[in-house]
Amino acid sequence: MATGAWDRRRVAPAAQCSPGPQPMKRSWILVVVALCLSFGLRALLLIDATALWSDELYSVGKSFQPSFSSLLEMLREDTHPPAYYGLLWLWGHLVGQSPVSLRLLSWLAYLAGGLVMVRQAMALAQVGARTRVAATAALLAFCSPYPIRFAIEGKSYAVLVLVVALVWWWRRSGHPIAYGAVAGLAGLTHFYGLFLVLAAAAWDGWRRRWSFAAAALIGALPALAWMAYAADYLFSSRAGSWIGVPDYALFEETLARGLGLWPLPKLALIVLLLVVLRRWGGLHRLPWPAWNLLDRSGLMPSLLMVVGVVAVSFIKPMAFSRYFVVLLPAVVPVLAVQLGGLELNRFGRGCGLVVLVLFLASWWGPGFTELDAGVGGVREQDQFRLISKRTSGLEERYSPRERLFNLSDRMEAAMGRIPLPSSPWGGKEALKQRLQEPDPPKQLWLASSGPPPAMERKLKPLLSQVEQAGFNCEPQANDLTHAQLLHCRSEAIGRSE
Numbered sequence: 503m504a505t506g507a508w509d510r511r512r513v514a515p516a517a518q519c520s521p522g523p524q525p526m527k528r529s530w531i532l533v534v535v536a537l538c539l540s541f542g543l544r545a546l547l548l549i550d551a552t553a554l555w556s557d558e559l560y561s562v563g564k565s566f567q568p569s570f571s572s573l574l575e576m577l578r579e580d581t582h583p584p585a586y587y588g589l590l591w592l593w594g595h596l597v598g599q600s601p602v603s604l605r606l607l608s609w610l611a612y613l614a615g616g617l618v619m620v621r622q623a624m625a626l627a628q629v630g631a632r633t634r635v636a637a638t639a640a641l642l643a644f645c646s647p648y649p650i651r652f653a654i655e656g657k658s659y660a661v662l663v664l665v666v667a668l669v670w671w672w673r674r675s676g677h678p679i680a681y682g683a684v685a686g687l688a689g690l691t692h693f694y695g696l697f698l699v700l701a702a703a704a705w706d707g708w709r710r711r712w713s714f715a716a717a718a719l720i721g722a723l724p725a726l727a728w729m730a731y732a733a734d735y736l737f738s739s740r741a742g743s744w745i746g747v748p749d750y751a752l753f754e755e756t757l758a759r760g761l762g763l764w765p766l767p768k769l770a771l772i773v774l775l776l777v778v779l780r781r782w783g784g785l786h787r788l789p790w791p792a793w794n795l796l797d798r799s800g801l802m803p804s805l806l807m808v809v810g811v812v813a814v815s816f817i818k819p820m821a822f823s824r825y826f827v828v829l830l831p832a833v834v835p836v837l838a839v840q841l842g843g844l845e846l847n848r849f850g851r852g853c854g855l856v857v858l859v860l861f862l863a864s865w866w867g868p869g870f871t872e873l874d875a876g877v878g879g880v881r882e883q884d885q886f887r888l889i890s891k892r893t894s895g896l897e898e899r900y901s902p903r904e905r906l907f908n909l910s911d912r913m914e915a916a917m918g919r920i921p922l923p924s925s926p927w928g929g930k931e932a933l934k935q936r937l938q939e940p941d942p943p944k945q946l947w948l949a950s951s952g953p954p955p956a957m958e959r960k961l962k963p964l965l966s967q968v969e970q971a972g973f974n975c976e977p978q979a980n981d982l983t984h985a986q987l988l989h990c991r992s993e994a995i996g997r998s999e
Contacts, residue, residue: 538645550601557656559909560906573591608653622667637842642837681721689725698804748812756826799839889910944991950986
């Protein structure tokens with residue numbers, strides 16, 4: 503049957519009238535709420551525990567602009583579309599431009615996105631199982647590694663999850679106009695949002711749901727127009743140059759982002775649990791997700807998008823593990839409906855609870871490693887904040903990453919941790935000009951931050967310049983693992999002393 507709306511006979515869950523599993527006890531509901539609050543609040547308390555890393559500093563440089571036109575002009579030379587950065591620009595003008603406000607926007611989106619995913623799971627579940635499904639969805643949406651990792655990162659991922667969750671919500675609800683509007687916002691938030699919208703249009707067109715296919719295609723137009731506007735950069739070799747061809751490492755890293763530490767042993771534990779449940783836990787058969795559930799949740803278009811992105815990536819690499827966070831709004835409700843609908847005996851429920859506790863423990867501990875300076879010490883192999891603090895008040899500072907250090911100084915000054923620098927960092931060309939002046943400096947500072955091999959490679963040309971100019975450089979930050987700070991003094995000063 504060809505129809506522009508959902509076929510209501512297929513939309514209703516197959517077993518609405520069956521009794522289903524018994525609702526959760528009130529005490530267990532309170533435990534789940536407490537766990538979700540604990541994970542969310544811990545993420546919030548870590549909002550300023552680590553320094554902004556390079557991508558977050560780029561967000562600062564792109565969005566904390568004096569005018570919106572300046573932002574659009576800068577984004578023309580960027581890999582991402584403008585919606586998140588425009589929202590961040592407005593947010594910064596409303597609440598202030600600081601590291602905390604940058605990350606707070608993501609935290610609020612993490613909360614909102616989680617709530618939408620929980621409501622979506624409830625809407626997809628059988629009536630009698632909705633409480634258990636909601637509890638399962640809440641644990642996955644608020645406590646699992648993928649959403650936690652990006653809950654307080656000054657990037658678009660938490661906002662993207664929220665917008666895509668709304669896309670699937672309005673698609674399932676049968677409102678093409680609202681669906682098309684949020685689909686357009688998804689495409690303008692991240693290009694993976696655009697790929698998802700195009701996959702949904704292809705899927706719904708194949709299923710002959712013309713109104714939804716048309717809504718998605720219309721929603722994709724703004725992002726396609728932006729691609730045309732920024733085509734010179736997006737289709738150059740510079741765009742996405744850090745992304746490699748798909749390999750097993752991509753699969754392993756994506757799996758680790760979803761399951762956390764030790765993903766393969768955790769998969770083995772899940773298989774073992776299923777064997778135990780089949781033999782002694784009351785699980786007579788493992789039900790496969792109903793086709794209707796896969797369709798309405800948005801999981802089928804999501805899987806279609808993954809296949810397309812990975813296939814294209816063998817020609818033009820664009821498959822990147824952190825981008826697959828876009829799958830959460832479809833995967834979480836489906837998993838919640840499947841797990842929350844299981845009917846187990848007392849032994850089976852006990853075994854499931856033990857495995858759940860083990861997972862939550864691994865998510866609470868190692869799951870926060872990258873967000874907690876007291877545990878990991880370094881955020882994404884960058885230590886810009888410490889260099890900003892140690893060079894506060896100094897003149898003649900140079901770095902191959904001068905833009906990021908200037909942004910770091912600006913954010914540290916906004917937090918009141920250092921005074922506003924009287925002079926900015928300079929780069930390779932600025933250093934060359936300064937050394938060629940009639941009155942060159944008697945001493946200067948060189949610094950960089952990042953992965954040690956890349957950091958040393960980028961710093962080497964500047965170091966060669968000053969050594970050829972008669973400077974002797976000594977390291978000043980041996981305690982830093984992902985940053986270097988060199989104090990360079992003219993040999994003429996050393997001889998005079």
